[in-house]
Amino acid sequence: MTSSNSSWSFVFVTHLKRDFLINFRSLIDLVSIISFMFLIIILFILGVGPFKEKLEIIGNAIIWVGLILSIIPSLEKTLQKDFENGWFDQLATSSIPLEIVLLSRSISYWLIVMIPFLFAAPLFIILLNIELKAVPWLLLTMTIGSLAISLIGLNGASLILGAKRGNILLPILIIPLVIPILIFGVGVNEAIKMEADPISNLLLLVAFTLIYLVISPFISALLIRIAIAR
């Protein structure tokens, strides 16, 4: 790390720490996303009924859909407050690159989703009857996939900055972009379940994640500048 105070890594790490301080303040923040995911999975399980075979068929899909649906509601909070109190105006007119700040924000959001998930994962695995050999692959794909989803989610949240009732619009904007992640993520888990080769789906999943890792900060920064200029 260089000694300059505005070097990119310093900016990145500082904002990461700041987001953690803000979002990880109390226990409620830690468990809110995961408890919502838990409730969605419980709903699916109760809907399917006590049929183990049915659950085995759709178990992977349920956990992915639960992840996507639980990430979406808390997304607009990540940008709204800073937009309203003028912090983004300050950032946009300063020499700090807005893209680095947004990248650190999506990464911190990813970690806020992922770390509690990794702790709660045994619970989901037991509930959905996922077999043991599939567990490492499940954790790997959900880690990569949730990074992609939080990057896309940041894009979506910056699209609706300043819109009235924009949070109703957020699922419609995010879900078309998230569908490939879902398809390939479930594809890996299904391939493992059927003893096939998961590499092709895994590579596509990683490819999408890397693409979004690169372009999503730039798109979000452009949209935030548009939102500030209104």
Next chain:
Amino acid sequence: MINWLANPNRFSKLTNKLQIPLLSISTIMILLGLYYGLFDSPKDYQQGDAVRIMYVHVPSAWLASFLFLSLAISCVFYLVWKHPLADLISNSIAPIGAVFSILTLVTGSLWGKPMWGTWWVWDARLTSMLILFFFYLGYILLSNAFERKIDGSKSASVLAIVGIINLPIIKFSVDWWHTLHQPSSILRMDGPSIDKEMLLPLTLMMVGFSLFSLFLIIINVKTKLLEKKCEALILKLNLKEFS
């Protein structure tokens, strides 16, 4: 020429001259295409007469994708060159493209029920057409979600440009995944594999649909220009009263 057309009055004058020819030519082409398609063209050896829905399904599908491409190009013009008519054109294209994509999905499932035995299947092309519809819907909702209409245009333009990624997926999905929808038979490297007698009504319908949607877009843009004029007049009136 694009900058020449940026003046609304010039645009209106040019399109006034174009309107009636466009409507008449497109109507004639659609009627001719329907006649050839429904009566004069041969039955498919496997599907019988039910193949004739292709003459509505394929032009709608092609037009839905093409209109999304023109929507994205128009949004690029708006964002990059700040062309004054560009966001009017984008907002006019969006509902028309959305309707064509729904028409594609509906005619496709009507065709699919007798042919494949199912109304819907989650194959790659159907899914990506549905995603295209969601992109259109997202564009329309986002551009109307703000207090002032102009605020939404820029965000929605970015959304439309991001949605271009979906178009190659639609086009190549039948080559990449060999699931239910049939592979490409018209725009292929080896030339069309469809029969010449079916190609004529299909081309007529495609061009007819395209000209008709161009006509609709022109009418929409002129209406929006008139609305803007009305707003400006109301503003002038209020200012006069105020002073």
